[in-house]
Amino acid sequence: MSTTTDLLNVRDAAVQRRSIRAFEPLPIPREDLDGILDVVRLAPSAFNVQPWRFVIVEAPELKAQLAAAAFNQRQVHSAPAVIVLYSDMQDALATLDETIHPGMNAVQRATTRQTILRSFQAQSPDEREAWGAAQAHIALGYLLLAAEAHGYQTSPMAGFDAEAVKRLLNLPENARVPALVAIGRGTEEGFPHHRHALERIARAA
Ligand SMILES: Cc1cc2nc3c(=O)[nH]c(=O)nc-3n(C[C@H](O)[C@H](O)[C@H](O)COP(=O)(O)O)c2cc1C
Incomplete structure (x- = not known):
């Protein structure tokens, strides 16, 4: 189990992180997985709806079936755990009472609830679910960094048959699956970062 003193800071985790596709076959202690997801659940989302x-x-056996749904990518076979990240806007919007801030009074809560629901009224179910998946990508970023900070390597994947994954795990019909994340102790180095220079992607205006 990691203690807060041996966690990497955000910069070190981002610099060190690479996609890793081969892992030691060691199970991940539950408290480590919980420690990572406990950071991920702090990710922000629009209206604070937290649809992830x-x-x-x-x-x-289940992991082998998941690998088949992910075109047998080697990291799914190799990793001791694969985290399936999905978004569920139906659940998120049906349970707004859980996510609207308790610091608000009853009138503010009712108004906020109405504002949120109204903003989705004009959207098709498809648009609403795409919006939820976009929010879930924020949690994906947190997950990759938090895992690295806790001493675990990851491989994020968008290459899979989402409908097959949904069937396999009995996910709700409306759910979107932004990513699978293979996680474990890596046994390969991965590729050094190859990224745009800052000047190429950011400018003052
Ligand atoms: C959302 C997302 C989906 C990805 N899907 C796959 C995938 O299906 N298979 C794979 O081998 N790598 C996948 N990657 C890994 C990228 O190729 C990799 O992150 C990128 O090349 C940068 O390399 P790095 O992660 O080692 O820094 C994915 C990455 C992200 C963020």
């Missing part, structure tokens, strides 16, 4: 949900797949 996680399924942790460790059982070998």
